[in-house]
Amino acid sequence: MSEIVRAAGLSRNFGEIQAIDGVDLSVTSGSIIGLIGPNGAGKTTLLRALLGLTDCSGDIDVLGLDPRRQRASLMEQVCFIADTAVLPGWMRVDQLLDYVTGTHPGFQRPQAEDFLRTTDVGMNRRVRDLSKGMTVQLHLALVMAIDARLLILDEPTLGLDILFRKRFFEQLLNDYFDGERTIIISTHQVEEVQNILTEVLFMDRGKMILQKTIPALAQEFVEVHAVGEAESRAEAIPYVGKRSILGGKAYIFEGIDREVLAPLGELHTPSIADLFVAKVGGEHNHD
Amino acid sequence: MTEAPSKKLFTLVQRELQEYKTSLCWTPVVIAGLLTLVMLGSVLSANRISVMGDSVLQLIVQEQSASGMNIKIHIDSDDETGDTLEYTVEEEIGDFGRDGALGPRGSLDLADELDEKLESLNPLLNVVHILLLLVLVFVTSNYLLGTLYNDRKDRSILFWRSMPVSEWEEVLSKFAVALLVAPTIYIAVSVLTQFVLVLLAMLLVWRMDMDPYQLVLGNIDFGRLLFDQVGGWILTALLIAPACAWLLLASAAARRSPFMLAAGPVIGLIAIEQIFLGSGYIAGAISRHVPSLSETSPVGFYVNGPAWSAVSGISIAAGLIFSAALLWLTVLLRKYRWEI
Numbered sequence: 001m002s003e004i005v006r007a008a009g010l011s012r013n014f015g016e017i018q019a020i021d022g023v024d025l026s027v028t029s030g031s032i033i034g035l036i037g038p039n040g041a042g043k044t045t046l047l048r049a050l051l052g053l054t055d056c057s058g059d060i061d062v063l064g065l066d067p068r069r070q071r072a073s074l075m076e077q078v079c080f081i082a083d084t085a086v087l088p089g090w091m092r093v094d095q096l097l098d099y100v101t102g103t104h105p106g107f108q109r110p111q112a113e114d115f116l117r118t119t120d121v122g123m124n125r126r127v128r129d130l131s132k133g134m135t136v137q138l139h140l141a142l143v144m145a146i147d148a149r150l151l152i153l154d155e156p157t158l159g160l161d162i163l164f165r166k167r168f169f170e171q172l173l174n175d176y177f178d179g180e181r182t183i184i185i186s187t188h189q190v191e192e193v194q195n196i197l198t199e200v201l202f203m204d205r206g207k208m209i210l211q212k213t214i215p216a217l218a219q220e221f222v223e224v225h226a227v228g229e230a231e232s233r234a235e236a237i238p239y240v241g242k243r244s245i246l247g248g249k250a251y252i253f254e255g256i257d258r259e260v261l262a263p264l265g266e267l268h269t270p271s272i273a274d275l276f277v278a279k280v281g282g283e284h285n286h287d
Numbered sequence: 288m289t290e291a292p293s294k295k296l297f298t299l300v301q302r303e304l305q306e307y308k309t310s311l312c313w314t315p316v317v318i319a320g321l322l323t324l325v326m327l328g329s330v331l332s333a334n335r336i337s338v339m340g341d342s343v344l345q346l347i348v349q350e351q352s353a354s355g356m357n358i359k360i361h362i363d364s365d366d367e368t369g370d371t372l373e374y375t376v377e378e379e380i381g382d383f384g385r386d387g388a389l390g391p392r393g394s395l396d397l398a399d400e401l402d403e404k405l406e407s408l409n410p411l412l413n414v415v416h417i418l419l420l421l422v423l424v425f426v427t428s429n430y431l432l433g434t435l436y437n438d439r440k441d442r443s444i445l446f447w448r449s450m451p452v453s454e455w456e457e458v459l460s461k462f463a464v465a466l467l468v469a470p471t472i473y474i475a476v477s478v479l480t481q482f483v484l485v486l487l488a489m490l491l492v493w494r495m496d497m498d499p500y501q502l503v504l505g506n507i508d509f510g511r512l513l514f515d516q517v518g519g520w521i522l523t524a525l526l527i528a529p530a531c532a533w534l535l536l537a538s539a540a541a542r543r544s545p546f547m548l549a550a551g552p553v554i555g556l557i558a559i560e561q562i563f564l565g566s567g568y569i570a571g572a573i574s575r576h577v578p579s580l581s582e583t584s585p586v587g588f589y590v591n592g593p594a595w596s597a598v599s600g601i602s603i604a605a606g607l608i609f610s611a612a613l614l615w616l617t618v619l620l621r622k623y624r625w626e627i
Binding site for chain 1: 291294295297298299301302305306438441442443444445446447448449450451452453456622623
């Protein structure tokens with residue numbers, strides 16, 4: 001497991017707005033990382049900085065290259081899906097394959113064609129005539145046929161129905177991820193990806209507020225379902241966040257020994273979505 | 288090792304031709320087809336209406352005059368004594384129709400006389416070439432204004448930039464399409480059209496029982512024609528390079544209308560200079576790098592061959608340096624300020 005992304009003090013502002021603010025980041029190969037944050041948290045700017053699509057200050061190294069100066073070389077090893085609507089609508093599918101064949105040395109056209117044969121995407125169809133779901137499948141076909149070490153997905157399933165979203169992540173996991181490749185996914189649909197993630201990054205207002213592997217997350221954060229008089233005892237212990245449940249409250253604690261919490265109620269590993277709400281909500285509550 | 292860069296360049300150019308297929312590929316073909324149809328119509332009509340044949344040939348001579356060529360003609364005139372004399376003068380072909388076109392002797396031996404009068408049919412064929420070049424200028428201006436704007440507008444730039452193609456490769460390929468690839472297509476279609484028109488003209492002459500080899504082929508210098516038209520464009524391309532780079536920059540910078548961004552500052556600068564300084568230096572400098580059919584403009588289409596001696600080498604060099612600076616700015620915008 002080698003470090004393939006390293007960033008230190010990464011910052012980018014648009015006028016008065018600090019889109020990313022001194023972000024430090026380290027990504028090792030073979031991970032599936034979920035980048036999670038509310039709208040305007042700086043997720044897209046961070047991903048674009050990693051891809052060399054926006055200027056930024058600070059140190060940044062992706063696969064040994066500086067994306068700001070070596071984007072074209074970097075893109076030979078990195079794939080990127082922005083969202084469902086970025087493929088050029090005027091192109092036919094076969095023309096798109098021609099283009100990627102001619103510009104990307106790592107593209108295996110037969111592999112993409114094989115994948116497309118399993119879908120409803122015809123080679124002579126214009127991209128603008130495809131549904132959103134088919135467009136994503138086409139983009140996925142291109143990406144899966146490229147032997148890239150890092151895949152960056154920025155809201156890849158936005159606007160898709162649940163069937164397409166499910167199929168997308170299944171294909172990603174089964175057909176693309178091989179344990180050596182690395183995937184960074186930015187998404188709002190946390191519940192759909194949480195089972196495939198190996199690591200999570202929480203961002204809020206340009207800052208990285210959490211970076212943990214899933215096992216570390218399960219070890220450090222505990223959710224207690226406190227019912228009745230246990231509620232008041234749970235309130236006495238510093239918690240990260242709480243939410244209402246039937247007959248009581250669920251508290252999320254960080255770094256508290258499980259033996260201390262066990263008498264308060266049932267212990268669970270918090271879901272990523274709940275943890276995110278607790279962390280981000282907690283940050284906002286401190287303001 | 289050299290295959291990959293050339294393959295990439297080919298792919299980038301192919302992409303442009305696919306996106307702008309109608310304006311860059313089909314438009315010249317359609318124009319050529321229409322011109323050929325018109326000529327074909329003349330050939331077919333000339334068989335039934337004999338006068339038409341004469342008219343077409345006269346038109347050829349008149350078109351030749353429109354190019355400003357001097358040819359020698361004979362004019363019959365009455366002297367003061369009332370006797371009819373025949374004398375020869377050298378006169379601009381513009382006066383040729385004054386005494387009734389070819390005059391009373393015109394129909395006697397039209398073929399021989401025309402053959403004597405026609406020094407060359409090249410200027411007539413240049414009319415076809417100029418027509419296609421005018422369309423080319425319009426089409427490439429439109430292409431340059433749209434090519435770095437449309438993909439930002441529809442956000443497909445995010446896909447293009449996810450490919451291992453540098454901004455320089457992208458910008459230079461588009462610049463090359465405007466200055467080299469599209470002109471190559473238009474000039475090739477123009478030459479082919481001229482060739483077809485020559486064949487049709489030969490057919491026309493043959494159907495009028497005249498010698499097509501002597502009358503048509505004998506009056507066309509194909510080598511000169513090709514050299515003039517291709518060489519002329521090379522000089523034109525060198526001169527208009529900064530104008531093309533400017534349009535490309537406007538396309539990369541515009542948030543709403545590339546045309547307004549391209550035209551607005553230029554018109555504004557010219558107006559400010561004229562109002563406050565009373566000079567026209569900027570307008571003069573721009574006119575030296577914008578294609579024009581005006582006789583006073585130094586940038587013509589050079590259909591009579593590249594006039595290297597008439598063009599300032601410093602002006603060309605300065606224009607090319609300015610072009611490089613504009614392209615560099617375009618690349619910077621493409622890198623860091625592409626969102627609309």
